[in-house]
Each structure stands twice: as C-alpha cells, then as structure tokens.
Amino acid sequence: MADGYLEKKFEEFGQGAKKTVVKHSSIETLMEKNRSFRGYKKDYVVKREMLERIVSVNTKIASAKNQQVLRFKLVTKDTGADIILQNMKLGGLLPELHLPFPDTEPEAFIIICSTVPETKFVDIDLGIAAQSMLLKATEMGLNGIMIGAFNKAKITETFDLPYEPLLMLAIGKGNEKIKLQPVDEGEKLAYYRDEQGTQFVPKIRWEQLII
Numbered sequence: 006m007a008d009g010y011l012e013k014k015f016e017e018f019g020q021g022a023k024k025t026v027v028k029h030s031s032i033e034t035l036m037e038k039n040r041s042f043r044g045y046k047k048d049y050v051v052k053r054e055m056l057e058r059i060v061s062v063n064t065k066i067a068s069a070k071n072q073q074v075l076r077f078k079l080v081t082k083d084t085g086a087d088i089i090l091q092n093m094k095l096g097g098l099l100p101e102l103h104l105p106f107p108d109t110e111p112e113a114f115i116i117i118c119s120t121v122p123e124t125k126f127v128d129i130d131l132g133i134a135a136q137s138m139l140l141k142a143t144e145m146g147l148n149g150i151m152i153g154a155f156n157k158a159k160i161t162e163t164f165d166l167p168y169e170p171l172l173m174l175a176i177g178k179g180n181e182k183i184k185l186q187p188v189d190e191g192e193k194l195a196y197y198r199d200e201q202g203t204q205f206v207p208k209i210r211w212e213q214l215i216i
C-alpha cells in the first residue's frame with residue numbers, strides 16, 4: 006500500500022443524506038505533497054467557501070497563551086486577487102524566471118493579520134497557522150505557498166485591513182512538478198529547476214538535523 010496510514014472515514018452530508026467515503030492521507034504524505042507552488046491552473050477557480058474551510062483549522066491549533074490573535078482576510082478572483090498579484094513576489098531565488106509565468110498566477114489568497122503588534126509568540130502562532138492551513142489545502146486536493154514578500158502598505162490600504170498583515174497564503178490547483186531532494190548539511194539549499202521545468206527542493210537529511 007502506497008500510504009501505510011490510509012484510513013477511511015464516513016462523513017454525513019446533511020440530515021439523512023447519503024454517506025460518502027473520504028480517504029485520508031497520512032501526515033507524512035500530506036507534508037510531502039505540501040510544497041510551495043508558484044504556478045497554478047487557470048481553469049480551476051478557488052471559491053470563497055474553500056478558503057473558509059481552510060481557515061477553519063485555526064479553531065484546532067496551538068496558540069501562545071491561547072490568545073488567538075490572528076485574523077484572516079479572504080481574497081478570491083473577483084475580490085481583488087489582481088491587486089495582490091501586483092504587490093507580491095514569488096521565486097526570489099529564481100529571479101530570471103519572473104515567476105509566476107503568465108497565465109499561471111494564483112487567484113485566491115488568505116491574508117493573515119495580527120490584532121496585536123508582532124512579537125516572537127505572534128510569529129510562532131503565525132507559523133503554526135500558516136502550515137496548518139496549507140496542510141488542510143493539500144488534504145482538499147489544493148496547493149499553496151506562504152508569501153512574505155509583499156507590499157504591506159498597499160495591501161493594508163487596498164483591503165482596508167484593520168490589522169497589520171504579516172503573511173499571505175496563495176491557494177490554487179498547482180500546475181508545477183516539484184520534488185524533494187535529500188542533501189547533506191553544507192550542500193546548496195536553494196531550490197532550482199531542471200531543463201524540463203521540474204523544481205527540486207533540497208532538504209537536509211533528518212539524521213543530520215539531530216544535535
């Protein structure tokens with residue numbers, strides 16, 4: 006079996022509705038699939054309800070002192086995605102490619118804001134929230150990326166945000182081939198692409214992460 010932890014779960018949709026079998030992947034599989042995508046399928050439109058489902062995982066995650074200071078602005082194709090695109094950067098390590106390629110731009114975003122000034126603990130909450138949401142998106146058959154390189158002032162002004170935006174997630178159906186590549190400590194860690202366009206993401210072997 007490809008996924009040793011595959012389990013089946015029955016979910017009911019509405020009262021007395023028919024039962025649907027939902028296959029759940031192991032956390033290992035989800036984490037492997039959860040790569041940072043910088044190109045998306047244009048013919049797949051992410052709906053607001055999908056973003057709502059993704060944000061809902063925040064009711065189940067850890068939070069420093071359980072303060073839950075993060076808030077989320079949902080942006081879809083028809084509610085300002087084009088403005089976000091003009092004010093963010095993807096693929097800083099591959100500047101010559103000018104990612105995203107035309108017609109592969111992401112068109113749905115979750116802007117993560119904090120109700121309090123940024124501190125170490127806000128940032129830890131932020132990382133937990135961002136990774137949890139991307140894993141949920143992956144479970145839903147979607148892909149995404151965290152985006153820290155964006156014009157905060159412009160995004161705040163455009164969406165009339167009451168709180169400081171700290172990070173954005175792009176969400177969509179990825180159209181890229183991305184592979185993890187185990188490397189030794191000291192080797193190059195920058196992601197790169199081969200002639201076919203496959204992206205390789207070097208990750209230090211787990212044995213070398215233990216001190």
Ligand SMILES: Cc1cc2nc3c(=O)[nH]c(=O)nc-3n(C[C@H](O)[C@H](O)[C@H](O)COP(=O)(O)O)c2cc1C
Nearest residue numbers: 039040041094095096097151152153154155196206
């Ligand atoms: C906090 C944070 C901010 C990031 N910001 C950007 C960004 O602005 N643009 C971008 O292309 N990638 C961004 N990334 C994605 C990283 O480049 C990516 O995680 C890294 O290359 C490893 O690839 P992987 O996520 O597929 O493992 C960000 C990642 C993190 C964790």
